[in-house]
Amino acid sequence: MKIFNTLNGRMEEFVSLKEGEVGLYTCGPTVYDYAHIGNFRAYVFEDFVRRTFEYLGYRVVQVMNLTDVDDKTIRRSQQEGVTLREYTDRYIQAFFEDIALLGIEPAEHYPRATDHIPEMVAIIEDLLAKGIAYRKGDGIYFDLAKFPKYGALAKLDKAQLKSGARVDVDEYDKENVQDFALWKEAKEGEPFWETSLGKGRPGWHIECSAMSMKYLGPTFDLHMGGVDNIFPHHENEIAQSEAHTGKPFVRYWLHVHHLIVDGTKMSKSLGNFHTLRGLIEKGFRPEVIRFLLLSTHYRKTLNFSFDALAQMEKSWQRIVNFQTELEGTLFGEKETPGLEDWLQESRSKFRAALEDDLNISQALNTLFEFIKEGNLRLSRGEIGASAANLISETLKGFDSVFNLLPRGGQGELTEEQKGLVEERNRFRREKNFPEADRVRKLLLDQGILIEDTRNGVRWKRA
Ligand code: AMP
Numbered sequence: 001m002k003i004f005n006t007l008n009g010r011m012e013e014f015v016s017l018k019e020g021e022v023g024l025y026t027c028g029p030t031v032y033d034y035a036h037i038g039n040f041r042a043y044v045f046e047d048f049v050r051r052t053f054e055y056l057g058y059r060v061v062q063v064m065n066l067t068d069v070d071d072k073t074i075r076r077s078q079q080e081g082v083t084l085r086e087y088t089d090r091y092i093q094a095f096f097e098d099i100a101l102l103g104i105e106p107a108e109h110y111p112r113a114t115d116h117i118p119e120m121v122a123i124i125e126d127l128l129a130k131g132i133a134y135r136k137g138d139g140i141y142f143d144l145a146k147f148p149k150y151g152a153l154a155k156l157d158k159a160q161l162k163s164g165a166r167v168d169v170d171e172y173d174k175e176n177v178q179d180f181a182l183w184k185e186a187k188e189g190e191p192f193w194e195t196s197l198g199k200g201r202p203g204w205h206i207e208c209s210a211m212s213m214k215y216l217g218p219t220f221d222l223h224m225g226g227v228d229n230i231f232p233h234h235e236n237e238i239a240q241s242e243a244h245t246g247k248p249f250v251r252y253w254l255h256v257h258h259l260i261v262d263g264t265k266m267s268k269s270l271g272n273f274h275t276l277r278g279l280i281e282k283g284f285r286p287e288v289i290r291f292l293l294l295s296t297h298y299r300k301t302l303n304f305s306f307d308a309l310a311q312m313e314k315s316w317q318r319i320v321n322f323q324t325e326l327e328g329t330l331f332g333e334k335e336t337p338g339l340e341d342w343l344q345e346s347r348s349k350f351r352a353a354l355e356d357d358l359n360i361s362q363a364l365n366t367l368f369e370f371i372k373e374g375n376l377r378l379s380r381g382e383i384g385a386s387a388a389n390l391i392s393e394t395l396k397g398f399d400s401v402f403n404l405l406p407r408g409g410q411g412e413l414t415e416e417q418k419g420l421v422e423e424r425n426r427f428r429r430e431k432n433f434p435e436a437d438r439v440r441k442l443l444l445d446q447g448i449l450i451e452d453t454r455n456g457v458r459w460k461r462a
């Protein structure tokens with residue numbers, strides 16, 4: 001599998017540390033509000049990568065942090081007059097509801113920052129002891145001058161580094177590459193932790209170092225996030241972690257580009273955002289929203305528009321119709337010429353697309369070619385029961401990566417219902433149409449709608 005590794009700025013062959021297993025860290029939400037679908041582009045893409053590894057036979061151990069302490073969560077909880085924990089619990093709950101709607105497979109670990117203060121303190125203590133961190137003003141800072149590799153991920157120009165100058169906000173820009181805060185001393189009215197460093201709270205960046213290494217070890221395979229995380233957040237994660245352990249932190253970094261609206265990044269502060277809930281209230285299905293978020297390669301920006309959503313709805317319907325036809329037809333037995341070759345070829349094209357830096361367009365092309373060919377064969381009446389099964393299994397295999405098909409499908413007919421279908425077939429063969437219609441009506445009364453096709457009887461839930 002080839003992926004574009006931000007660290008070295010080039011395409012590389014992915015080789016996991018442990019055979020057959022991928023250690024994956026994905027920066028999670030700051031739980032101060034509902035996430036918008038821009039955030040979900042990142043999470044849906046990460047889910048696609050996770051599912052791709054699983055499709056390729058790896059076991060994935062994924063960690064996603066929940067940032068439940070920072071400037072924003074503190075400010076908002078104070079405005080509402082509730083504790084930080086009460087406030088963030090609400091948005092953690094909302095986040096889990098949203099990712100379930102989007103068909104995101106749960107990570108193995110969702111550590112909360114506030115449950116890992118001792119782990120963060122331990123790293124900061126060590127950096128202080130090594131003279132890489134220093135105490136000044138009302139905080140503890142990471143000294144950029146002590147970490148010569150600083151800037152390698154974001155390809156920063158050394159001249160940009162202003163070591164000695166300090167920044168204590170969590171997010172800052174490339175004009176201000178400064179010593180950043182690891183720890184902030186308690187301020188009047190803010191929540192704080194009583195620790196060996198004194199009373200205070202951690203900066204944002206240290207949480208991801210502490211929680212990733214706790215669950216995945218000092219060196220792990222893959223770290224993902226949005227491109228806006230490259231600097232300063234991921235650059236700082238590398239600095240803190242490697243200065244602490246003396247080992248390489250992450251082997252491969254993948255960054256997903258932004259979801260944009262009319263040329264600008266979708267973001268809370270610009271107000272140009274949609275939440276998942278908002279779009280669902282407007283009548284869009286979560287599967288279709290997921291499809292739109294997935295549809296563009298991760299190294300390209302993706303433009304959000306309602307037209308694009310409507311377009312995706314149509315493509316999505318084609319996949320669902322094909323699956324409904326395969327699952328809902330009671331096929332007879334029949335030889336399907338060239339079946340194995342066709343399935344085999346489709347599967348290997350699909351795999352090759354994924355292994356080519358997660359080439360989503362190629363993977364979707366393969367899927368829609370497959371559906372087109374399948375529909376052609378259905379219209380020619382070439383499909384028998386066992387072929388339909390194999391085609392459906394192949395389709396579900398592809399969908400294990402996309403996860404777009406409605407979960408559960410339409411289920412199966414009961415034995416009694418199958419018996420009624422058989423009975424109706426017999427009446428039809430005997431040209432006893434009034435009786436055939438009577439049985440059809442019996443099935444309809446049970447909510448089963450019967451249609452006759454070239455391949456056999458097709459049923460749907462009415
Ligand atoms: P935040 O809550 O802003 O820290 O963002 C959480 C995740 O969503 C990060 O990985 C961001 O890079 C990502 N993100 C934020 N806005 C967008 C956007 N418009 N498009 C894609 N990813 C985004």
Ligand code: ZN
Binds near residue numbers: 027028233
């Ligand atoms: Zn992070």
